Amino acid sequence: MVNMQWVKDEIEGLKNSGRYIPIRVLQSAQGPRVRIEGREFLNMCSNNYLGLANDPEVRKAALDAIGEYGVGAGAVRSIAGTMEIHAKLEEKVAQFKHMESAVVFQGGLLANLGTIPVLVGKEDVIFSEELNHASIIDGMRLSSAKKFVYSHMSVDDLESKLKNSRKDGKKSLIVTDGVFSMDGDIAPVKEISELRERYDTMFYVDDAHGEGVLGEGGRGIVNHFHLNGKVEVEMGTFSKALGSMGGFIAGQNELIDLVKQRARPFLFSSGLNPGDAASVMKSIEIMERDDSRVKKLWENAEFLQKGFREAGFTLTTTKTPITPVVIGDEKKTQAFSKYLYDEKNIFASPIVFPTVAKGTARIRIMPSAIHTKEDLKETLDAFSEGARSLKLF
Numbered sequence: 254m255v256n257m258q259w260v261k262d263e264i265e266g267l268k269n270s271g272r273y274i275p276i277r278v279l280q281s282a283q284g285p286r287v288r289i290e291g292r293e294f295l296n297m298c299s300n301n302y303l304g305l306a307n308d309p310e311v312r313k314a315a316l317d318a319i320g321e322y323g324v325g326a327g328a329v330r331s332i333a334g335t336m337e338i339h340a341k342l343e344e345k346v347a348q349f350k351h352m353e354s355a356v357v358f359q360g361g362l363l364a365n366l367g368t369i370p371v372l373v374g375k376e377d378v379i380f381s382e383e384l385n386h387a388s389i390i391d392g393m394r395l396s397s398a399k400k401f402v403y404s405h406m407s408v409d410d411l412e413s414k415l416k417n418s419r420k421d422g423k424k425s426l427i428v429t430d431g432v433f434s435m436d437g438d439i440a441p442v443k444e445i446s447e448l449r450e451r452y453d454t455m456f457y458v459d460d461a462h463g464e465g466v467l468g469e470g471g472r473g474i475v476n477h478f479h480l481n482g483k484v485e486v487e488m489g490t491f492s493k494a495l496g497s498m499g500g501f502i503a504g505q506n507e508l509i510d511l512v513k514q515r516a517r518p519f520l521f522s523s524g525l526n527p528g529d530a531a532s533v534m535k536s537i538e539i540m541e542r543d544d545s546r547v548k549k550l551w552e553n554a555e556f557l558q559k560g561f562r563e564a565g566f567t568l569t570t571t572k573t574p575i576t577p578v579v580i581g582d583e584k585k586t587q588a589f590s591k592y593l594y595d596e597k598n599i600f601a602s603p604i605v606f607p608t609v610a611k612g613t614a615r616i617r618i619m620p621s622a623i624h625t626k627e628d629l630k631e632t633l634d635a636f637s638e639g640a641r642s643l644k645l646f
């Protein structure tokens with residue numbers, strides 16, 4: 254055997270620097286309460302914004318689809334793996350997003366990895382937000398386009414980079430997260446869409462944390478800003494508010510056609526499972542007929558964020574239900590999360606460097622529409638007691 258001591262050294266290094274992430278195993282479905290190690294925990298860190306991951310109607314839709322289509326697509330979509338249910342889902346997504354067309358992938362990460370290289374190549378340029386998601390960064394690397402990173406939320410910096418460097422590429426793409434997952438702030442999509450016209454550059458928004466949260470009935474960030482037709486590419490995921498698995502790209506007919514011809518996760522990886530496709534369709538149907546879950550999510554988020562601020566905690570400049578409680582020091586944050594877990598039966602994972610900048614470690618609390626006021630009060634009380642006990646302030 255080759256000497257693999259380096260693996261142990263790497264893990265030791267992660268542990269010593271407080272960057273080793275303990276991976277908890279859930280013994281129950283996603284919900285406001287989950288079972289871990291045989292104990293019940295209040296679940297405050299999942300992206301199941303609307304509580305659809307274990308909704309009985311959504312579960313039934315998945316089971317029915319499995320009854321009809323089986324559990325797997327059986328092949329890559331371009332060979333023999335495109336099922337009627339994929340086509341129906343794509344129509345549904347396009348109609349929900351008010352876009353001409355959509356293509357679905359096996360995950361949001363794959364949608365980004367696959368699509369960015371279809372849009373731009375080595376003769377082109379990309380302007381990318383500093384805090385973009387890892388899957389956008391990897392998609393850009395795969396594209397070989399020349400990359401310019403602009404400062405977080407800075408339209409001025411983006412414009413100055415466009416002025417200096419737009420001409421360096423034939424085609425050009427601005428790419429941003431819509432909602433920043435670690436801070437909860439919202440990208441200045443309106444201002445960017447104006448720049449995009451002025452500098453003849455395509456605009457790509459990753460709406461992973463906007464779907465089900467922002468816009469009319471949870472239609473996402475482009476809808477929230479009334480910008481339909483002003484964003485060339487909307488990317489989204491089914492793994493958060495929609496409660497299931499998969500990702501999508503929505504845009505004009507020809508663009509989606511081209512993505513299906515060129516995107517490597519579409520061409521070289523088997524299609525989304527029928528059960529997942531059906532569950533997403535049902536989740537969209539539920540959101541279309543009733544926006545009470547979206548309203549409840551916001552009500553819960555406002556209650557929680559007010560409570561944290563009143564208790565003296567520092568939150569980021571979040572504008573969405575994402576509620577990052579900033580502690581700062583990596584080890585203190587790990588210790589606080591452990592206190593919540595050991596003493597208060599609250600499941601709330603620490604987020605540390607390199608996911609966020611050094612010295613800004615946090616516990617990201619994710620309220621959902623299915624948390625009760627009692628759940629939220631329990632969380633606030635536990636944080637206050639924890640802060641006293643660990644002498645945070």
Ligand SMILES: Cc1ncc(COP(=O)(O)O)c(C=O)c1O
Binds near residue numbers: 360
């Ligand atoms: C902004 C953003 N884009 C893409 C993804 C990837 O989505 P998925 O989990 O569907 O692969 C995530 C998920 O963490 C995300 O937060």
